[in-house]
Amino acid sequence: MHTEQKHVFKHLVYEQFARVGKALAHAHRLALLDLLGQGEYSVDALARETGLPLATVSQHLQILRAARLVEARRVGVSIYYRLSSESVSQLWLALRACGEDQLIEIEHLVTTFVQDRAALHPMTIDELREALGEERVTLLDVRPADEYQAGHLPQARSLPVAELEARLAELPHDQEIVAYCRGPYCVFADEAVALLRARGYQARRLEEGVLEWRTRGLPVATGKG
Structure with a gap:
């Protein structure tokens, strides 16, 4: 050539x-x-x-x-x-990570629109796996039910944020609750944790979601659970 x-x-x-x-x-x-x-x-x-x-x-x-x-x-x-x-x-997550590293505007937007997120003490995937292994937490998937059925974290219960207040009686008071949604730029989990704390529950949000979990090679469950 x-x-x-x-x-x-x-x-x-x-x-x-x-x-x-x-x-x-x-x-x-x-x-x-x-x-x-x-x-x-x-x-x-x-x-x-x-x-x-x-x-x-x-x-x-x-x-x-x-x-x-x-x-x-x-x-x-x-x-x-x-x-x-x-x-x-993987391409979308790589693009997102690059933007987070290079564009300070993204951090400014997050702090402007979700100012109280740090107070929710986000949990990492590694921390969640350890807590689940020791049976220290109840894990909630607060996305719509059809997304849960398409793929969810093992051991997670489906409780869409729109139904959360009406179904609080289903949740234990003696165990920390961890809520997750679609990832770091979804606020369903923020809303769920804020509601749970207001009702006297110990609650935190997971920093990431199913997409991030799956791309780490971790198993994802399907169906109604």
């Missing part, structure tokens, strides 16, 4: 990589990838969760699909999307 062919080859290869970069270069598409990291979603459900118009969600999904980042299947008149592979999950 002579020099000109090498340049052409490298340019064509980098153009293919750029397809992935272009697909990632929109806040709405990153939000969709983050949600799809929880499990398969219909287009309608993605629109509800993101607060975006259905047509806008469909348009962004087509861009992600063209870059082979998501896959789709049709059930009747509904179309369901999922991440195309585990490497897409």
Whole structure:
């Protein structure tokens, strides 16, 4: 391969990589990838969760699909999307970690919108695994029930944050409760811990979620539990 062919080859290869970069270069598409990291979603459900118009969600999904980042299947008149592979999950987490390291604006946004998070004494995955092994905590998945069924941490109970107050009697008072949701930029767990503490429970939030747990190679359970 002579020099000109090498340049052409490298340019064509980098153009293919750029397809992935272009697909990632929109806040709405990153939000969709983050949600799809929880499990398969219909287009309608993605629109509800993101607060975006259905047509806008469909348009962004087509861009992600063209870059082979998501896959789709049709059930009747509904179309369901999922991440195309585990490497897409890892790509999103790597992008997020890079942004957290390089962009001070992300830290400022977190401290502005979730000012009291430090007071919730977040627990790490390693700390949680130790506590579960010693049976010192009750673990709650406070995401919607369909996300729990798609994949949840072993030993977790499904108790969506919207149902938490009505079901407090199901929880033990003599054990610390750890709540988790979709990850560090989801506030379901913050809301759950705040409510539990206000009702006299010992409670903390898990720093991360199912996506982070799974990409560490840890087992994920499925079904109703």
